[in-house]
Amino acid sequence: MLKKMFRVPVYLFLLALAASCTIVHHDESKNKNSEKVTFYFDSADFDAVKFVEENWDSRIVPEIKEKAVPLDELLDMIRSNEEAAVSEYGIKKEVTSPYSFIVKGKYPVKELNRSSAVGLLYMDLDDLGGGSCVLQVGPVFKLSTIRDSLSFINFGDFVNQIEFANVSREINFYVRDNIATVVGESVPEESTVSFYGAFSMDKDGKVVVTPVILEIEAGD
């Protein structure tokens, strides 16, 4: 009986969730082919846009802020004792996936590279492979690092891979449209960047952070 009573609010919640779903079309200029292309099993039952919008301020940003470690300190720890760093801060939801880390920091900007659509902001901070740490600033974002770092988004909670993929896509689009917009075509000299975000361990030692909070301060 108790169990049954518990179920009622869950059903109500699901019902409310279903009722609140609307189909949101993307701006065609940003995703020009998607209007013409449909995907098998890609149903409108689950609205990933809404999911991300509803969770951004209430869950996504708070979790990243709460768990973030200063990037320079984390990298020092990985250099001196990778095992300890991984066991303390590494996030890994699947057996063969790389470890992700939730990080924050404030570092001088070295360079903004917009030669590819995957815009990269280089920071004055060494990565683990002989280069500099970078922030992805779009408009194209690679990887699903933010989704894969968050404890409340798990594959098993979604009907199939398509829904799960939609969540990551919409997180990246949200970052593109609302977060990375502070970075223009160029950055003033001697700028500083502060951020909260996440990166996944890379076999070449590159550190590519996807931000959820991003601020640029111009130098004097």
Next chain:
Amino acid sequence: MVKKLFVLLMVLFVSMSLFAGGQQESGKSSSNLIVIITPSHDNPFFKTEAVTADAEAKKLGYTTLVLSHDDDANKQDQHFDTAIASNAVAIICDNAGADATVGAVRKAKEAGIPTFLIDREINENGLAVSQIVSNNYQGALLGGEKFVELMGESGKFVELVGKESDTNAGIRSKGYHEVIDQYPGMEMVARQSANWSQTEAFEKMESILQANPDIKGVISGNDTMAMGAMAALKAAGMGHVIVVGFDGSNDVRDSILNGDIKATVLQTAATNAIMAVQQADDYIKNGSTGLPEKQLTDCILIDSSNASKLDDFALAD
């Protein structure tokens, strides 16, 4: 109180009869049979799954029955019936359709036989014990990014899509488009399903080329279709066209080393098959795998830099 006692007695009764049944059955057939069901072994990907799962099961002391459903859900149903009639201890299955397989897995579950799905998922949770699938989304993003890079971020291209009943066809196409569609210079001139088939891809590509002789690239949902497309392109004197596949087969490895196909995305088929058998073993012995039902294994980009290390869907360190 009386009710509670009654329930307790019922539980005791049921579990005792189950125990007896189990003993009787194991006595009757001494079943330690694992049934391995995959699509046709004509595709080396499925053959690797079957051969690897078979070897791992035998290594762990099980007998095996290896069957193919040839992507026919009715045939798959019959194979599940065979597994149930033979009192199998587990079914390892690369299934014949995300919706069409739900019933078969449920039937096996009701008969007390746990199913461990590999490669392809089903659109229902809580029926199979494990669903171990490649991280197709992550893999498709890798393939899409490589394709865009090879294309120099612009040009006309064709997409070959897989079988409609398979969520993997949808997810790979989605991953590709998620990357490609963000580049204004990339122009898709044709998109067709070739049902994962090499011969179908060859024929479709031939007719696509008649209307579009100026394409720069072809992105394919799997390796067999990539092989078919490459053959059609070469036959038309267009061997220079950039082709990217998905799977990591030895055929495509050789094609990459030969300078024909440019890249593919490796799904660790052998690893997934071994994981499934080991989880079946854990489940048979302990009643639990200790893992979530749905599991993803990451894919690896293969190009001319690492193709030589690829063999039978595994990359040497």
